[in-house]
Amino acid sequence: MRSLAALCLLGVAAAQPLPTLPEAPDEAPEAGVVHVALEAAALPDPTHGYVYGFNGASPGPTLRARRGDTLVVELTNRLDTPTTLHWHGLHVPFAMDGVPWMVDPVAPGETFVYQFPLEQAGTYWYHPHFDTARQVDGGLFGAVIVEDPADPTPPDQVWIADLPLEHDPSAARPEHGHGRLSDAWWINGAPTPLTxxxxxxVVQRIRLINASSTGYLALPALPGVRRIGGDQGLLAAPEAHGPWVLGPGDRADFEWRPVDPAVWASDPYSLNGGPRWGDPWPLVEVTPQGEIAPQPMIQWAFDEAAPSPDGPADLLYVLSGSDRSGQWYINGERFPEVTIHELALGDQVVIEVRNLSPTHHPFHLHGHAFEVVSVDGVPPPHRRLEDTVDLGIGQTLRVRLNATNPGDWMAHCHILPHAEEGMMTVLRVLGE
Known part of the structure; x- marks a missing residue:
């Protein structure tokens, strides 16, 4: 394993400055409403790693609004295939979810307007849910930041991490027949390491999104860094001890008071239970500038809530399959030939998810958040709200779900080739 000094030398030799993502302008300023326009199109020069983008770039522009606002997004499709926008982690009406299950995708040359209220603050992201792995790997994704008017407002950094398509076959590995993915992490559209x-x-809020279709980030703790937020906004209590593992689709907010030079690197992470091979991959080399500001860590509104009690499972999802077969299952079924489980609006249920496959799976549910009540029978130390949670080999996850959003909601592995090869089902919430 490389030393921190060696990683620093590597960063100095190869790094470029960390790019800042542009924010989409409000096209029609109106109190309580944010209007933005997105255009999905092929990029003119795909050799840098992305073949598609929104508004001429990948990642696409960050959409920023406040809790309680209405977000209006006009999507124009300039691709040669249909596309959609899915709002990962947001509780949107079913017709706005961007899944071509009962709503047609946006055809080439067409425009569709997404409109929905923003009910929860946090770090979210948007991406297509049509030909998902190819379009997301190709660069169609961006951040959605929903601010809470009651939160403190330190400087805010949005970092979107990804493993982009690689156009040099000698420097890449094949990935499930969806082109070739780089082995090198990129952040905000630039190859790491970055400075x-x-x-x-000065305390910074880092909003980190793992937009990779297959890659895992495993981040060690650093002095002056603590995790303050997850999939659904602020955590119940801060976490100062890593490692923090973010699977595909996952997000984390960190509070960082940078004082000393440091390198944040992603440690090797094994998905199949085997040994972790390779060296840490340096992501960001941090060099604080100027006199050290005497600023304390921020007092966030953590509620320290205890987890809800576990209970008998009302619904069971069993994950199985293998890379060898290229087929993945939930309850022995492959999408779209699946059994649709139905809940009534307002039902409160415990869902058990068992991973019987030989690899990890980040389990994602659309349209709702769920509360993790136990992993292998052990409750978390504090309440934990998620929309994407990783299951290791042989693990059993129990979550408590309040069915508050009517519609046909996808539940799937967010390793996108696994979802496209069958590991996806539908949870129907009945009601108006």
């Missing part, structure tokens, strides 16, 4: 030079001692 970041924040003012010394």
């Amino acid at each position: 970041w030079a924040p003012p010394a001692g």
Whole structure:
């Protein structure tokens, strides 16, 4: 394993500054409403790693609004295939979910308007849910930041991590027949390692999104860093001890008071239970600038809530399959030939998810958040709200779901080739 000094030398030799993502302008300013326009199109020069983008770039522009606002997004499709927008982690009406299950995708040359209220603050992201692995791997994704008017407002950094398509076959590995993915992490559209030079001692909020279709980030703790947020906004209590593992689709908010130079690297992570091979991959080399500001860590509104009690499972999902077969299952079924489980609006149920396959799966549910009540029978130390949670080999997850959003909601593995090869089902919530 490389030393921190060696990683720093690698960063100095190869790094470029961490890019700042542009934010989409409000096209029609109106109190309580944010209007943005997105255009999905092929990029003119795909050799840098992305073949598609929104508004001429990948990642697409960040959409920023406040809790309680209405978001209006006009999507124009300039691709040669249909596309959609899915709002990962947001509780949107079913017709706005961007899944071509009962709503047609946006055809080439057509425009569709997504409109929905923003009910929960946090870090979210948008991406297609049509030909999903190819379009997301190709660069169609961006961040959605929903601010809470009651939260403190330190400087805010949005970092979108991804493993982009690689166009040099000698420098890439084949990935499930969906082109070739780089082995090197990119952040905000630039290859890592990257440099970041924040003012010394000034607390920053880092909003990190794993937009990769297959890759896992495993981030060790660093001095001055603690995790304050997850999939659904602020955590119940901060976490100062890593490692923090983010599977595909996962998000995490960190509070960082940078004082000393450091390198944040992603450690090797094994999905199949075997040994972890390779060296840490340096992501961001941090060099604080200027006099150290005497600023304390921020007092966030953590509620320290205890988890809800576990209970008998009302619904069981069993994950199985293998890379060898290229087929993945939930309850022995492959999408779209699946059994649709139905809940009544307002039902409160415990869902058990068992991973009987030989690899990890980040389990994602559309349209709702769920509360993790136990993993292998052990409750979390505090309440834990998620929309995407990783299951290791042989693990059993129990979550408590309040069915508050009517519609036919996808539940699937967010390793996107696994979903496209069958590991996806539908949970129907009845009601108006």
